[in-house]
Amino acid sequence: MARPLRFPAPLRPGDRIAVTAPSAGVTGASAARIDFCLDWLRGRGYDVVVGECLYGDGLTSAPAEQRAAELTRMLADPDIHCVVPPWGGETAIDMVDLLDWDVLAEAEPTWLVGYSDLSTLLLPVTTRLGWATLHGDNLADTPYVVPDGLLHWLDLAGGPGPFVQRDSGLVATWVRFEQDAQATEWSHVGQGRWEVEGGGRLDVTGRLVGGCAETVANLAGTPYGDVRAWAEDLDEPTIVYVEACEEHAVNICRYLHSLRLAGWFDRAAAVLVGRTNAPDHADLTQREAVLDALGRLDVPVVWDLEIGHVPPHLPLVNGALARVVVDGDTREITQTLA
Known part of the structure; x- marks a missing residue:
């Protein structure tokens, strides 16, 4: 328990x-x-x-x-x-x-x-x-x-808290250590924007839990990654976040199906997906991989948050009570550590 x-x-x-x-x-x-x-x-x-x-x-x-x-x-x-x-x-x-x-x-x-x-x-x-x-x-x-x-x-x-963070709109990358070991400014490479799958608004609250899909999927079904039991014991909605590092879309699809079958999304009020540079498959994009695994669930998906291997980084506290709002120009997450 x-x-x-x-x-x-x-x-x-x-x-x-x-x-x-x-x-x-x-x-x-x-x-x-x-x-x-x-x-x-x-x-x-x-x-x-x-x-x-x-x-x-x-x-x-x-x-x-x-x-x-x-x-x-x-x-x-x-x-x-x-x-x-x-x-x-x-x-x-x-x-x-x-x-x-x-x-x-x-x-x-x-x-x-x-x-x-x-x-x-x-x-x-x-x-x-x-x-x-x-x-x-x-x-x-x-x-x-x-x-x-x-x-x-x-x-x-x-x-x-409460700690309020908003869509930065920034897509960046790292400065190589060999180039500047004391870098403190991200290298800007583009712009991004949070968006709800299918459009529309979102205002949900739940306990945060998640991580890198390539690593946490290996814990699903073990005593070290039983999110279903954790959420049932809390008896609260969850907000699950996932992000892909480098695996192509077919493997990400498999990993997310594994999490789904392990009950990770049974109490989810929403799923947050980090932006990624991981490659598409010839027949499956990274977005299609997510939707193949999670599209059958009645759970809203929010795309392109700064929560993974594409900097900058939006820190999330596993266990924090979070409210996520995507409505017009408002794109924010509020975390309370209580």
């Missing part, structure tokens, strides 16, 4: 932030970027500590047992208020069942922040422990200036 929702204490300057790599480690030219980001957080008054599982040039930063032990220790340490990774990676799933869930269940909630492969960990921390988690920038993106309409993940971690 899912535990009641608990929200970590507000993150304040002076609090300790721990950095570890539960998935891919730091190596080569990326080290200069991470060093800059660590200094950036310290320059804003945070006490930043670095774990042993940060650097490494393999698929992961360290063996699964070591990564799991370090993340457990950091999340259970009362002196650590937030844990953030350098970025995602590929196989964080190898440590999900190695975390000491009994130890964490006795600990006070700690902010766990990130996206991409970190969705693999954010999801069970929320659904199994009842801790709110923060789907936002990884450390490597944290120094980027937030565009008008959006908030920094540090803002959401810093208080109860």
Whole structure:
């Protein structure tokens, strides 16, 4: 049975932030970027500590047992208020069942922040422990200036809300580490706009839950991704968000069908879909993939939110009570951490 929702204490300057790599480690030219980001957080008054599982040039930063032990220790340490990774990676799933869930269940909630492969960990921390988690920038993106309409993940971690964010209209990309390891301005590449599938208006409220489709779909049907049970225990509507990293449309279609069959959308008041650069299939676009899986549900779909692998990033708190409004010129999401 899912535990009641608990929200970590507000993150304040002076609090300790721990950095570890539960998935891919730091190596080569990326080290200069991470060093800059660590200094950036310290320059804003945070006490930043670095774990042993940060650097490494393999698929992961360290063996699964070591990564799991370090993340457990950091999340259970009362002196650590937030844990953030350098970025995602590929196989964080190898440590999900190695975390000491009994130890964490006795600990006070700690902010766990990130996206991409970190969705693999954010999801069970929320659904199994009842801790709110923060789907936002990884450390490597944290120094980027937030565009008008959006908030920094540090803002959401810093208080109860309500936090209002609006469609930024911006489509951007990263500055390569080799080009500028200290970049803080996104490279603008276009414009985007939230829209409801089929047109019309939307005004819904529910508890946020979701993540990267390529990673969370592998948890569906396991004790680490039972969103159906979590939502049933809460007995509230949900707002499910999904985004695609790089898989072509056929695989995204499969992943979303898997989530549907696992009951992820049974209590959904809406589904939010992040904009993506993932490729289409010759016979199936990314949008068609979503509609193939979810179109049979009586659930509205909102397209092109800034919630994934196309920056900038709109941070979402798993477990937050959210209201989403798309009506004329109003395109906004309000989150309350209660």
